[in-house]
């Protein structure tokens with residue numbers, strides 16, 4: 162029972178981090194970035210190939226590398242599409258996503274690359290007759306730290322304030338002096354950092370990475386950002402959390418019938434969207450624009 | 452030295468041209484009006500000056516340098532700030548956060564606190580609502596916040612797009628009353644209004660726009676002349692240029 166709750170919290174936290182990364186970029190540039198999954202994948206590859214350097218260095222390389230790839234996406238593709246509409250951006254991000262998947266295939270091969278980057282996370286802790294997995298505790302703590310850190314950055318710093326302003330009205334923010342390239346760049350960097358954190362948790366769970374490593378969680382996190390209300394960062398984190406926690410709970414309650422987890426998930430998603438079409442936390446700025 | 456000199460300015464959206472012959476001169480500390488019916492291109496003209504609408508040809512010289520083709524975020528740092536139509540305050544942010552965003556456009560980061568204090572002095576009501584969500588303010592208060600937010604960057608030229616929009620007559624008096632005090636600080640102002648009388652009584656010159664053209668420039672004394680005004684505004688009779 163305790164394990165079920167911890168699993169739900171850790172899954173929720175993990176999906177919340179993924180959704181927040183997607184939501185940050187969506188907020189400032191109305192881009193639904195499908196290639197977020199390939200950021201998660203590069204993070205995972207970097208963790209595995211640098212494993213022999215020791216965890217601290219491995220984390221440093223994976224986080225930096227993922228953030229750099231995120232910035233590279235922005236500079237090489239999205240920056241050139243500033244005046245394009247959301248549909249063009251969406252298709253472009255699809256293109257980047259598929260390109261990177263093929264690129265990983267060429268560099269790392271199509272088969273899974275395995276490695277144990279943090280074996281201690283797979284162990285269990287025993288309290289009398291209840292045992293809980295270390296991984297779930299570490300994930301919850303990591304998610305709390307990162308969500309808290311992001312909250313602080315967004316709510317309390319000047320750059321965070323500029324990101325909030327740009328997310329609600331980019332045009333006016335620029336008139337006031339907010340540098341568009343700077344806030345967009347910052348959003349990409351942070352989405353890269355969050356993707357690396359997600360990669361860390363996923364790769365310790367799965368023990369391997371392949372070119373399509375990040376696809377699944379990205380699609381589900383996108384569902385989360387929609388449920389949470391596109392354009393609201395709390396909404397994105399909350400929606401991602403809800404999706405992750407629901408998947409985890411469905412998995413444990415359905416037991417042998419867990420093949421139906423996603424069926425039930427999407428039934429719930431549709432119900433939520435029918436009741437609240439704008440998402441849990443709806444955002445005026447987005448509604449006006451669409 | 453003339454603060455703003457605009458000649459033969461053309462602009463629009465995509466392939467649609469909206470502004471055909473934008474021209475204006477503003478001396479330091481002057482208040483110049485622009486009037487004209489809905490859809491005349493007034494907002495487009497201001498937006499082109501502020502950098503949010505791209506100029507296709509013509510010249511914009513501000514404070515001794517060309518600003519044509521520059522980004523809005525650079526133009527505001529040179530001392531040209533705009534309060535867009537409909538105020539465009541960030542309703543989800545607090546009054547204080549809105550003002551802090553205005554500080555982004557300052558050339559020098561020093562003196563920021565003093566600039567905020569001065570603006571609070573101009574609009575005391577903002578002090579009381581400092582930590583409230585800006586969306587909870589009344590229309591008039593929101594307009595004051597929008598002006599205050601532009602002023603904390605200490606612009607040399609302030610562009611106001613229809614500040615009276617949606618405000619009651621007494622509130623309009625309050626807002627317009629402050630313009631004289633802003634001028635006293637040495638700040639020049641361009642005010643766009645559909646309500647011609649409102650701005651013509653306080654402006655040294657008023658341009659009349661129609662269908663993307665500046666059709667007339669009226670002096671303060673012309674403003675008292677109903678016939679001249681109507682002719683320029685509605686395009687009856689001859690254009691005065």
Ligand SMILES: Nc1ncnc2c1ncn2[C@@H]1O[C@H](COP(=O)(O)OP(=O)(O)O)[C@@H](O)[C@H]1O
Pocket residue numbers: 464467469487488489490491492493494495496
């Ligand atoms: N963002 C825009 N995209 C396309 N057309 C626009 C846009 N903004 C204004 N227009 C068009 O430009 C013309 C002038 O509009 P505007 O400058 O807002 O006039 P005014 O401020 O005098 O009412 C109108 O025909 C309007 O439809």
Ligand SMILES: [Mg+2]
Pocket residue numbers: 493494495536612613
């Ligand atoms: Mg207008």
